[in-house]
Amino acid sequence: MTQAQTYSFFLGCVMPNRFPNVEKSIRVVLPKLGIDIEDLQGASCCPAPGVIRSFSEPTWLALASRNLALAEAAGHDILTGCNGCYGTFKEALHVVHENPERLKEVQRILKSVGVKYEAKADAKHLVEIIYNLGLENLRKKVTRPLNGLRVGTHYGCHLLKPTKLRPWKQTQKYTFLDELVEVTGAESVKYKEKFLCCGAGGGVRGSNVPVSIDIAREKLDNMIEAGAECIVDVCSFCHLQFEMSQPQLNKEIGDRYHLPVFYYTQLLGLAMGIDPEELGLHKHVISTDALVDRFL
Secondary structure: OOOOOOEEEOOOHHHHHHHHHHHHHHHHHHHOOOEEEEEEEOOOOOOOOOOOHHHHHHHHHHHHHHHHHHHHHHHOOEEEEEEEEEHHHHHHHHHHHHHHHHHHHHHHHHOOOOOOOOOOOEEHHHHHHHOOOHHHHHHOOOOEEEEEEEEEEOOOOOOOHHHHHHHOOOOOOOOOHHHHHOOOOEEOOOOOOOOOOOOOOOOOOOOOOOHHHHHHHHHHHHHHHHHOOHHHHHHOOHHHHHHHHHHHHHHHHHHOOOOOEEEHHHHHHOOOOOOOOHHHHOOOOOOOOHHHHHOO
């Protein structure tokens, strides 16, 4: 649906409330790549696929469809930087496209609040549209190569699964995020259980923090063992998990975890020569200063 690379930007809940620095990096970097974003006025929670959908699937579908309807009314596809939101929108679209009766049900509900919906707007993830620009085109934007930086990439679950509803070529070893990292001059390191969940999703962080933190610990240990100097993610909730779990682990088992956590647009923006403060890199829980200073 989108033409001329303009998208309705869906922030979600976590990014604007917990990580406005990540939001700022997106707003700064995307226009420099020729991608325009417009705020999605009146948007609600996506809502979360692993929580709301588990309690009331019709409520989840109606709310997700309302957000998509707002983008549709604006004439754009919806763009998000959160894997959970992305999962909700892709799966909600699948439900109404494959089941005409469900679409009619949603249309009836939305009509009662004055919202028209035809299920024409698609859902895009930020990393998807950046990758589709082409690696060589992105490489031309790099003016400050991050040579020597060893990165542990974290894809996240909802970005990749269910595979039949995602745009990526189905494989057990995805590489597109690693390729995007290496465009910057950094090295994406191989590490054990690379596609393991961060531990936050599915309501785990909200219902059982010790289990959630332990899953994050395993992921962090694997990255550290492989020699990663930082983490790069593409999901605001995964970002929260890695930023907030490390201080908690340091309190519980000793001062071991200090891996800076970059959202991809922050890493790319740094390599593009953008001022680190414009990218929000001075506002992290785990300080990025030592790594950033290496490239200034």
